[in-house]
Amino acid sequence: MAQYTRVSGSVGLITLQNPPVNALSAAVRQGIVNTVQRALSEPEVKSVVICGQKGAFCGGADIKEFGTNMSGPPLVPMIHAIESAVKPVVAAIEGVALGGGLELALGCHYRIAHSKARLGLPEVTLGLLPAAGGTQRLPRLIGVPAALDLITTGRHVTATEALQLGIVDQITDHNTVDVAVKFALSVAGQSLDSRRISSYPCPRHSDFDALFEAAMQKVHQSARGAIAPVACVQAVRAAATLPYSQGMEREKELMATLFTSGQARALQYCFFAQRAVGRWSMSSGARWDTSKPRPVHKAAVIGLGTMGRGIAVALAQAGLSVVAVETQEKQLIEAKQAVTGMLERGAKRRGVTPALDKITYSPNIQNVADVDLIIEAVFEDMALKEKVFKQLSAVCKPGTFLCTNTSGLDINRLASQTCNPELVVGMHFFAPAHVMKLLEVVYGPRSSPHAVATAMHLGKKIGKVSVAVGNCRGFVGNRMLKPYLEQALFLLEEGATPEQVDQALEEFGFAMGVFRMSDLSGLDVGWRVRKADGLVTSDATTGQQARIRQGHRYSPLGDLLCEQGRFGQKTGRGWYQYDKPGSRVAKPDPWLQNFLEEYRARHGLVVRRIDHQEVLERCLYSLINEGFRILEDGIAAGPEDIDVIYMFGYSWPRHRGGPMFYASMVGLARVLERLEYYHQAHPDVPSLHPSTLLRKLVANGSPPIHKWREVIKKLHSQL
Numbered sequence: 001m002a003q004y005t006r007v008s009g010s011v012g013l014i015t016l017q018n019p020p021v022n023a024l025s026a027a028v029r030q031g032i033v034n035t036v037q038r039a040l041s042e043p044e045v046k047s048v049v050i051c052g053q054k055g056a057f058c059g060g061a062d063i064k065e066f067g068t069n070m071s072g073p074p075l076v077p078m079i080h081a082i083e084s085a086v087k088p089v090v091a092a093i094e095g096v097a098l099g100g101g102l103e104l105a106l107g108c109h110y111r112i113a114h115s116k117a118r119l120g121l122p123e124v125t126l127g128l129l130p131a132a133g134g135t136q137r138l139p140r141l142i143g144v145p146a147a148l149d150l151i152t153t154g155r156h157v158t159a160t161e162a163l164q165l166g167i168v169d170q171i172t173d174h175n176t177v178d179v180a181v182k183f184a185l186s187v188a189g190q191s192l193d194s195r196r197i198s199s200y201p202c203p204r205h206s207d208f209d210a211l212f213e214a215a216m217q218k219v220h221q222s223a224r225g226a227i228a229p230v231a232c233v234q235a236v237r238a239a240a241t242l243p244y245s246q247g248m249e250r251e252k253e254l255m256a257t258l259f260t261s262g263q264a265r266a267l268q269y270c271f272f273a274q275r276a277v278g279r280w281s282m283s284s285g286a287r288w289d290t291s292k293p294r295p296v297h298k299a300a301v302i303g304l305g306t307m308g309r310g311i312a313v314a315l316a317q318a319g320l321s322v323v324a325v326e327t328q329e330k331q332l333i334e335a336k337q338a339v340t341g342m343l344e345r346g347a348k349r350r351g352v353t354p355a356l357d358k359i360t361y362s363p364n365i366q367n368v369a370d371v372d373l374i375i376e377a378v379f380e381d382m383a384l385k386e387k388v389f390k391q392l393s394a395v396c397k398p399g400t401f402l403c404t405n406t407s408g409l410d411i412n413r414l415a416s417q418t419c420n421p422e423l424v425v426g427m428h429f430f431a432p433a434h435v436m437k438l439l440e441v442v443y444g445p446r447s448s449p450h451a452v453a454t455a456m457h458l459g460k461k462i463g464k465v466s467v468a469v470g471n472c473r474g475f476v477g478n479r480m481l482k483p484y485l486e487q488a489l490f491l492l493e494e495g496a497t498p499e500q501v502d503q504a505l506e507e508f509g510f511a512m513g514v515f516r517m518s519d520l521s522g523l524d525v526g527w528r529v530r531k532a533d534g535l536v537t538s539d540a541t542t543g544q545q546a547r548i549r550q551g552h553r554y555s556p557l558g559d560l561l562c563e564q565g566r567f568g569q570k571t572g573r574g575w576y577q578y579d580k581p582g583s584r585v586a587k588p589d590p591w592l593q594n595f596l597e598e599y600r601a602r603h604g605l606v607v608r609r610i611d612h613q614e615v616l617e618r619c620l621y622s623l624i625n626e627g628f629r630i631l632e633d634g635i636a637a638g639p640e641d642i643d644v645i646y647m648f649g650y651s652w653p654r655h656r657g658g659p660m661f662y663a664s665m666v667g668l669a670r671v672l673e674r675l676e677y678y679h680q681a682h683p684d685v686p687s688l689h690p691s692t693l694l695r696k697l698v699a700n701g702s703p704p705i706h707k708w709r710e711v712i713k714k715l716h717s718q719l
């Protein structure tokens with residue numbers, strides 16, 4: 001809706017009313033059309049101000065309406081009518097002017113923004129382009145290079161940057177609506193000929209061809225198969241080369257193909273999934289809206305290896321006081337230097353003062369006695385962690401939350417070392433911990449809802465996308481990764497090369513294929529875990545039997561590489577070769593080719609041709625199948641939790657919507673059929689055996705993803 005009032009005698013004030021962000025729903029668009037008509041027809045009204053209720057101008061089109069039968073007046077003629085008005089229209093921008101919200105403001109003759117406002121055209125992040133004239137007006141206003149940057153990245157700019165770019169005419173620290181009304185009074189009756197952006201020529205550039213070619217190359221490289229950034233470049237090109245009306249036609253045409261695309265559906269799903277994970281629930285029934293977080297002012301990090309350092313930086317940057325503990329003096333000194341450097345570099349990038357004084361360093365675990373929450377980040381070894389938890393439980397004040405940054409160990413076992421197991425949760429950060437957005441908050445059977453709420457709240461405070469998950473080996477992310485890695489190794493045994501597997505996955509949209517990613521993470525990490533699990537044997541037997549461990553098919557390929565000291569990038573050799581240890585450029589390694597040939601011959605494996613489809617199906621469907629088991633087990637509350645974890649922690653391509661959404665797009669029946677096929681071919685691989693939930697969903701007619709929870713609930717009630 002939009003409210004109309006007359007202020008200061010001659011200003012028609014239109015207030016958009018659709019909390020929380022005044023999105024342009026059908027009712028709001030109708031409201032704008034009606035109120036603009038009214039303001040233009042009232043003779044007493046000499047100028048108009050458009051603002052948004054409760055400190056937000058407009059968050060753009062109502063995303064919830066996409067995919068429905070969109071009714072109500074369309075945006076383009078609505079904005080055109082505002083721009084064509086003979087009375088000056090001023091946009092008073094507070095909070096946000098995003099997407100259609102900014103396009104509405106660009107149709108106004110003047111724009112005044114509060115200094116704290118943020119502006120942008122984020123449509124590309126939803127798989128769309130700014131199709132209400134944004135791709136045609138913005139380049140005319142600020143030039144092609146700046147418009148290309150904003151439209152292809154979707155980044156938000158501050159009011160100050162918007163002023164520098166020329167998007168807004170004025171910024172203010174005062175009441176924006178009051179300032180805009182005063183301004184509207186001052187420009188009443190003035191000619192608007194020079195204020196209609198659609199009539200501007202697009203600013204010339206010395207070499208448009210080169211500029212657009214470079215822009216196209218950039219989006220092809222970074223978009224990894226996403227179609228919207230490419231369409232954005234094409235639309236801006238139309239602004240630079242065609243008259244406005246033809247440019248608008250091109251914008252419409254390009255939008256029409258994007259609007260109904262699977263990528264747009266996936267990206268819009270991601271938008272809502274990212275917000276849905278904040279409304280967490282535990283398998284006990286405890287929920288986000290009934291569990292209060294406790295305040296955390298002071299925190300401690302125990303263990304200052306790579307992860308501990310990143311966690312300390314993330315906490316300090318968010319303004320928390322941190323006690324950073326490392327019992328080895330030498331490591332403590334090194335960590336202090338490293339953390340200082342990280343804080344200084346981060347502060348320089350963000351133009352703020354480094355939060356150096358927020359961290360105190362100590363070799364003594366006793367110094368955590370007065371903190372509110374502790375994050376243990378020592379070496380991934382159960383015995384060591386158990387010892388640390390016992391110590392912490394003895395020294396910390398009553399009520400201190402004890403969190404572990406384990407990437408998969410049993411939270412409950414750690415909790416049992418403490419006097420208050422209800423205060424123990426996992427906070428699984430991803431490396432580098434001060435950069436990666438994902439945080440898995442892991443609750444054990446005895447973790448209290450308050451502990452989960454506190455960890456979730458802290459995650460939000462430090463800028464993470466936090467997902468609450470249950471306690472199991474590897475939690476959600478690493479548990480699903482296991483079958484994926486396993487299939488990649490089996491594919492090598494059967495005839496594929498690391499390059500071929502990686503190429504298929506990179507063409508799918510991953511920034512790195514599984515082998516390049518493993519080289520980056522370090523092959524020794526998984527080797528240590530497999531050794532601890534008793535999977536690595538020094539037994540030199542060959543043939544089928546040598547590749548069966550603990551009753552299932554097992555590939556020792558990774559272990560054999562580690563035995564050769566090939567730990568990945570850090571040793572300059574892994575699945576690929578590198579110029580030197582630490583180098584990032586992966587090159588195919590003839591040694592590995594020979595090694596694979598010898599290995600296959602030794603085990604009597606017959607090489608066959610493996611195509612990209614098989615690589616994708618086996619790697620991805622086995623991972624997805626594990627996702628269904630996780631839902632079945634109640635470890636994740638819904639598919640959105642899994643998808644968000646995969647997008648933010650494992651670089652799953654966002655335009656594919658996360659593994660569970662991807663499965664729904666492929667069709668659950670098809671995923672089931674392919675898993676059945678592969679399981680028949682590899683009966684000794686349990687991860688290919690289709691999960692009960694997948695079968696149940698297919699039996700229920702493959703409901704859309706937002707209905708899966710109902711089927712899961714039914715399944716749980718039957719158990």
Ligand SMILES: CCCCCC/C=C/CC(=O)SCCNC(=O)CCNC(=O)[C@H](O)C(C)(C)COP(=O)(O)OP(=O)(O)OC[C@H]1O[C@@H](n2cnc3c(N)ncnc32)[C@H](O)[C@@H]1OP(=O)(O)O
Pocket residue numbers: 020021023059060061062063064075096098099100101122123126128129130131132255256259272275276
């Ligand atoms: C051929 C057909 C032509 C059709 C034309 C289509 C034109 C499209 C142009 C567009 O405008 S597309 C939309 C562009 N806008 C955006 O992408 C903005 C999205 N929103 C945000 O980035 C953020 O929400 C925010 C505005 C920066 C606010 O962030 P904050 O962290 O403060 O709050 P949130 O938790 O994110 O949001 C609160 C609440 O509001 C819901 N919401 C936000 N924006 C929209 C929106 N544009 N439409 C519908 N709903 C929106 C969000 O989902 C939250 O709701 P919840 O229920 O609490 O989860």
